[in-house]
Amino acid sequence: MHRRQLALAVFFGLAIAAVPAHAQGQWPSKPITYVVPFGAGGTTDVLARLVTPKVGTALGTTFVIENRAGAGGSMGSDYTAKAAPDGYTIQGGTISSHAINVSLYSKLAYDPIKNFQPITMIGSMPNILVVRADSPYKSVQDVIAAAKAKPGTINYASSGNGTSQHLSGVFFEQMTGGKMVHVPYKSSAESLNAILSGQGADVIFENLAPALPHIKAGKLRALGVTSEKRSASVPEVPAIAETLPGFEIVSWQAIFAPAGVPKPVVDRLSAEMIKAIKDPEIRNNLVAQGIEPGGMTPAELGAFQKSEIDKWARVIKAGNIKVE
DSSP states (O other): OHHHHHHHHHHHHHHHHHSOGGGGTOOOSSOEEEEESSOTTSHHHHHHHHHHHHHHHHHTSOEEEEEOOOGGGHHHHHHHHTSOSSSSEEEEEEHIIIIIHHHHBSSOSSOTTTTEEEEEEEEEEEEEEEEETTOSOOSHHHHHHHHHHSTTOOEEEESSTTSHHHHHHHHHHHHHOOOOEEEEOSSHHHHHHHHHHTSSOSEEEEEHHHHHHHHHTTSEEEEEESSSSOOTTSTTSOBGGGTSTTOOOEEEEEEEEETTOOHHHHHHHHHHHHHHHHSHHHHHHHHHTTOEEOOOOHHHHHHHHHHHHHHHHHHHHHHTOOBO
């Protein structure tokens, strides 16, 4: 009898130990690392710090923001891909790190689909085609006409090779048949300065958020947004698609975890993140920055991500663009 009781005790002890911590209601039991694969102060970093406090309160834990910048978001993404799939490491993923880079870089250490579990979309924003206030270009059609009539005479700046700003220009050329000269810089600050100073750039397809203050100050003239429809932040600015049907580019910000995170953890993370994004205060903050609030489910984000990878693979291949 004693042996039987001992055997049962051992059996149940092992069974309980085998149940994952999250199933025992113990997740999260420590801080969660939120990897930002870009530098501090950028959009991905700002959004991480905006949404995590409310989510941390709901989960009864805190988030530690860890910036791991480099290679268009690839270095930080590779780090996250290799992290333990226990729900204690997530990351801010973007159009660059999780859609463009896989076709852009000849050697990428991670697979944006196989190595990641989608959590939710924070939001998206269009790029905006702008020129200096004293530019002769008054409309999208003016830029198209000049790029076709005098190929290679218009310089367009970007924050780097393979960024959404760069590929906006590539896609614009592909759809219009015009030809411009790409001038890459290291950041949005540098590329904006190039056009504001009149040295090095005639036009730029910049993220709406950093361009907006210069537009409102009258230093830049907005010609068109790259989203399919007009942006609520600048409703007076037409969509480029109104001139070029089918032209659509949005720079998006999402949240991913390493592949293999248990479904109960994914579901809870996603639910709390979506609640935070829909919180009126956070939502208003996003809109004020020119960002359309998201809130996709993991399945919806996964399907969207795959469509984006396919789209940019075609654009990059047609433009013969590669980064070593």
